[in-house]
Amino acid sequence: MKAADPRHTALTILMRCEKKTCTLDKSIDIAQNQLESLSRQDRNLCNAIVFGVLRHREYLDFIIKSFSKKPFANLDIQVLYILRIALFQILFLDRVPAFAAINTSIELAKKQTNKGAAGFINAVLRNAEQNHHTLALPDLNKNLLAHICTGHSYPGWLIKRWIRVHGGEKTLALCQSINTIPPITLRVNTLKMKRKVLGALLETQNFGVAYTNESPDGIHISSPGKPVTQIKGFTQGLFQIQDEAAQLVSQILDPKPGEIVLDACAGLGGKACHIAQLMNNQGRVIAADLESHKLDSLGAETQRLGIENIRVQQLDLLKATIKDFDGYFDRVLLDAPCSGLGVMRRNPDTKWKRTLKDVLRLAAQQKKMLNAAANLVKPGGILLYAVCSCEPEENEQVITAFLQKRKDYSPDNAMEGISALSNATLTTGDHYFKTYPDGHIMDGFFAVRLKRIDKTP
Template sequence: MKPPAGKDKSRITAARILDRLESGDQVLDAVLDRALEEEPGLTRKDRALVMALVYGVLRNRGRIDWIISSFSKTKLNKIQPEILNILRMGVFQLLFLDRVPPALAVDSSVEMAKKAAPVFVSKFVNGLLRNVERKGRGLQLPDFAKDPLKAVCVAESYPEWMVKRWIKRFGAEETLELCKAGNKIAPLTIRVNSLVANRDEVAEAIRDQVKSLEMHDWPPMAMSFAAPQVPIFELPGFTAGKFSVQDAASQMTALCLGPQPGEVVLDACAGLGSKTSHMAQLMDNKGEILAADLEPGKLKRLEEEMARLKVSIVKTRALDFSRELPLEPQSFDKVLVDAPCTGLGVIRRNPDSKWSKTLNSIHKHAKLQRMILSRASELVRPGGLILYSVCSMEPEETDGVIKAFLKNNEDFTLEPSPLPKEGDQTMLDEQGCMRTFPHRQGMDGFFAARMRRRA
């Protein structure tokens, strides 16, 4: 069965994205954006297929590779990387994507293999996928009771080093739940911009164009829904700045810091500004926020976002917090350090992190995080606050960074974040640090620690 031209282009684009992710230290969002820009002729349905293939393969890669190994005499590391990704896409379509006819899944994979390798390789692809079509669903997964490590790695598609760490920390049962939660498609969560709208107004405007709309009890301006019928920027109120896309756990960060109207605040690693705009919202657009980032390109996009949201108190500056800073010491009331991290708390949004990150990634990020936090702390006035946050659950990036910082900065003390405790669903640990987990609260995995400089 020959695939329609658009669908064939979708599969080629998806394979190209997977190849690029394998070839270097690139993040999924950037690779996706670039690849889709290179194919302006793709329709909305074509793009949806690209996304389904890329995210589907990344979420299920461990299990898919186990299936391929079960039918291949050639070891995975001996298969040409481009061919391996074609096989992964083929297996995903056969066993995980019901809407694709099996003949189309096989034939499209064989056609791509013919363009990437000699004819005998395409015959190998054809034979393997035909076997998967006939026998793949009958494969017996590893027994969780006998070998929980292997069972989780295969069934939930996570690398062994990661699962081993989590089993040691959480136990096998909870690790299984954590991995399952990380494989679920995250809902789209927005934060209503209280500067120009209220939550009921926004909910009423978008209700007919989204599914499963849920109003959060906490954080107070959050609501979630399944993927809308139109792109997010086409929803009513987006252009007018009435809401921003931001996960509930990420929204907790600004609430933990608690900036007040009239204060002078630094967002040290502002990125695209989701937390910057939230702080401006909490400050009622009164005071001053300096949004800093290493990349000027991000700051330009941040400025555009502030304009959309009607935020007027933000100034931007390109700064490298791994070096001496050209800023007056102790000149800010509050400082937010949302540090670069492994992102292992947001795997459900960025499944490529499962395969691109290593144990060394954790240690490298922790070293950088300690440096950034130390530099940023020099800017906090006596009596002021600094909040350290990461979208990671790993001890080296969370407790380890805070412990090292407090040991070297005795004029700072840890204090509880001002968030509500909710029984078994508590988001605060015994020290008052915020911790969220996908399998416990249904949010991204985040950590935040609030520290005050002695007056």
């Protein structure tokens, strides 16, 4: 199979992503050479197939089970993905004729598997294409759990807990929203340009432009038709890609020019760059992370953005002490490793990789990391805890355990001027910041601002 075939590339990405240790992002990165060899149209088709198969996997499997004469559990994993790829095109992509989806999948099967498998795939697909409309989903009123899991493609363990926490109506709305294609959201680099000036520049390139409702720096764009890195203004450092909820986390931290700030789990540095931007390049931002490779690209990114006050530092937060730094910090951001269940719109593989055990394991780690980060804040300073998950174990329960243990901290509700926290739909009864994908054009996030009590007279 030629590398320039979008369906073969999609199959390669999905098969690699099947491994629990390989995220979708990583699998796509590995396939970058294959993707770059595709035309823009074929690259868009490949992208639609990969994300679509993962978003709708359980429903596609429901169709396969209904028309396969072989037990589903006995299907070869490669055969199964070829079936999923073809069915996604037949059921969800109007621009691909059914015969084309079937024929290309048969050819793919002949070259990737064997003649017998190709015949089986042909039979299942033709039967499904002709008769899938006769199938009925589990009844919404009689079996809500099965209806959502099958019709909207989610694992049972997650939907059970969401129904228990949110109720059926909210859970259904969440699932529908998460399965939609999210917008591309940019954050203007205010060191170089104002938001409306960037918006006008994007409109001259025929993008649909909508300004974010809560973040003063965000812009949603539609109909890009090309990679963001090829948009006029990217090379000049006029913007970064960042979801609105993630932008609001840095706004809630509210760093001031001249302060010393730590981003304790900086990762690729999106929030660290925003913090530096909010500080107007004055003061110092330490971008720390355990994984040095995540920090490797930050130097080039700060240069592109014209940021001069970030210093990177490889660091295991759980082993860190104040001796690892020049002194205590005015503000510390802990954007802790989490289940990522709040960003499934962008990472649909998370649906099928995370388990309840992962949530509990990560929550235990988050408690330790929050306590470690708290030791680095100066008296009177600010500690912000954030995760891209809306699960109680990773949210309120972490904060409750922390405040019970750390009597030198209290919730900081004196956040005048932070508009996001004046919006009742973005805060809980405890004044915690919490967003969901339904109802807001942003990812699911949770954040709490804490203040270290200053006991000096």
